[in-house]
Amino acid sequence: MLPLSGNSSPAEHHPKKFKSSELFDKKNAFNSLLHQFHHQQSRLWLLLVILCLQILLLFTIRFLPLPLPPALSSSTDRLRRFPSVAVVSSTANDADECRNGRIFVYDLPTAFNKDILENCDNLNPWSSSCRAMANGGFGQRADSLAGIIPENLLPSWYWTDQFVTEIIFHNRIMKHKCRVSEPGLATAFYIPFYAGLAVGKFLWTNSTVEDRDQHCRMILKWLSDQEHYKKSNGWDHFITMGRITWDFRRSKDKDWGSECIYLPGMRNITRLLIERNPWDYFDVGVPYPTGFHPRGQNDVTAWQDFVRTRRRTHLFCFAGATRAAFGNDFRAVLLDQCRNSTAEKCRVVDCAGSRCTNGTTAILETFLSSDFCLQPRGDSFTRRSIFDCMIAGAIPVFFWRRTAYYQYEWFLPSEPESYSVFIDRNAVKNGTASIEAVLERFSREEVREMRERVIESIPKLVYGTGGVRDAFDVAVDGVLRRFKEQNEWGYKWK
Structure with missing residues (x-):
């Protein structure tokens, strides 16, 4: 409890008023008390109020999470050392916000992050990625959206690459x-290794397995020498891997990707990925980056x-391209149903080639003008378009639960039917289900309710600049809760 110089305890404030002989005379005790109460009722109430306030003040000070300060030599020192009420409140709030733990960020050798970014010209075999990596990973400003979105929100929109979560998380977590x-104060350890950017340049070339694995092997060797990694065997460590999980799960040398996740030192590290393996506890799926990066709550609201009141002229839409290499390509079926819809109820954006890389004005306009957006699987089970669609207030239609x-x-939202529609893809393929007919069965009120659930979810689907609780905050809070529960349950293997 903090010392209160010059103040007596509440019990000592007015002791003499209750030791008067006229109050405690045994013969006239009851009558005297009534007489005293009658004449001093106002004063007693005042004293009781003061007493209660002082007791409340003492209990408040007692439980403030502040250390006992050393003796103070002067009144000037006393003013300097004791925080104001506002600062005390802030300290208490910070402690509450960090109740699930605190994070230490490793200061890695630059070969694992900074050097990779500085070599942005060589991150993929076709063109420079430097423009995509600009502005802290947000990419170039989306000035061409002028006239499509409100002018005051234009500074919050960028042409953001889908593989930049490593950069975004690193920048944000440094300010968390x-x-x-001090690592000794941490309950969680973040590894700012750009694993996805490091392996990306080797995925479409005749690279060796050594090329694809080199950075991951290097970081695990570096971690194996770190005291806190050795102490926990990686259970309290986490990392962002900015690609889908399958890019890091090579089982055989001839297969795709690196074997990073299968390397022994990676086994217990929690991994944040834009697509997870649903059967791996250490994989956590986080949203793909979209182009909207709000600067604060005002931008979000x-x-x-804007998307809530937007006039929508189409029942549904599809933005994507066929996959000629796949037999019975489901996307081709969707394109046919969309193009053959009655009265042009479906709007199509054909993304053949690279026309939709990092988004286009046509895609955003299409999602903004449609009630529903068709979301088949991409090259893997997920696709960035899910989030582009939902950010625009359109209701996603899924054909794979994964x-x-x-x-x-x-x-x-935990209830899938509250914000989305699921249609059996096999029924669509064999012609027993018409997408248009399924979607037309929803009343305008049902559509409005589903859209509202989508709109409510928007803050948790975007990566902002730190002025609003967003996908980054949800992910980090979730990791901290997970580590806390692991410790409480003793859920660890050696």
Whole structure:
């Protein structure tokens, strides 16, 4: 409890008033008390109120999470050392916000992050990625959206690459309210290794398995020498891997990707990925980056109001391209149903080639003008378009449960039917289900309710600049809760 110089305890404030002989005379005790109460009722109530306030003040001070300060030599020192009420309140709030733990960020050798970014010209075999990596990973400003979105929100929109979560998380976590500079104070350890960017340049070339694995092997060797990694065997460590999980799960040398996740040192590390393996506890699915990066709550509220009141002229839409290499390509079926819809109820954006890379004005306009958006699987079970669609206030239509329901539990509503539609793809393929007919069965009120659930979810689906609780905050809070529960339950193997 903090010392209160010059103040007596509440019990000592007015002791003499209750020791008067006229109050405690045994013969006239009852009558005297009534007489005293009658004449001093107002004063007694005042004293009782003061007494209660002082007791409340003492209990409040007693339980403030502040250390006992050393003796103070002067009144000037006393003023300097004791925080004001506002600062005390802030300290208490910070402690509450970090109740699940605190984070230490490893200061890695630059070969694992900074050097990779500085070599952005060589991150893929076709063109430079430097423009995509600009602005802290947000990419170039989306100035061409002028006239499509409200002018005051234009500064919050960028042409963002889908594989930049490593950069975004690193930048944000360095400013996290629960970050500590001393590892001994941490309950979670973040590894700012750009694993996805490091392996990306080797995925479409005649690279060797050594090329694809080199950075991951290097980081695990570096971690194996770190005291806190050795102490926990990686259970309290986490990392962002900015690609889908299958890019890091090579089982055989001739297969795709690196074997990073299968390497022994990676086994117990929690991994944040834009697509997870639903059967791996250590994989956590996080949203793909979209182009909307709100600067604060005002941006989020303004955008939600915009998409809520937007006039939508089409029942449904599809933005994508066929996959000629796949037999019985389901996307081709969707394109046919969309193009053959009655009265042009479906709007199509054909993304053949690279026309839809990092989004286009046509895609955003299409999602903004449609009630529903068709979301088949992409090259893997997920696709960025899910989030582009929902950010625009359109209701996603899924054909694989693994596209969203088994991926983003921390970020999407727990009742899938409240914000999305699921249609059996086999029924669509064999012609027993018409997408248009299924979607037309929903009343305008049902559509409005589903859209509202989508709009409510928007803050948890975007990566902002730190002024609003967003997907980054949800992910980090979830990891901290997970580590806390692991410790409480003793859920660990050696």
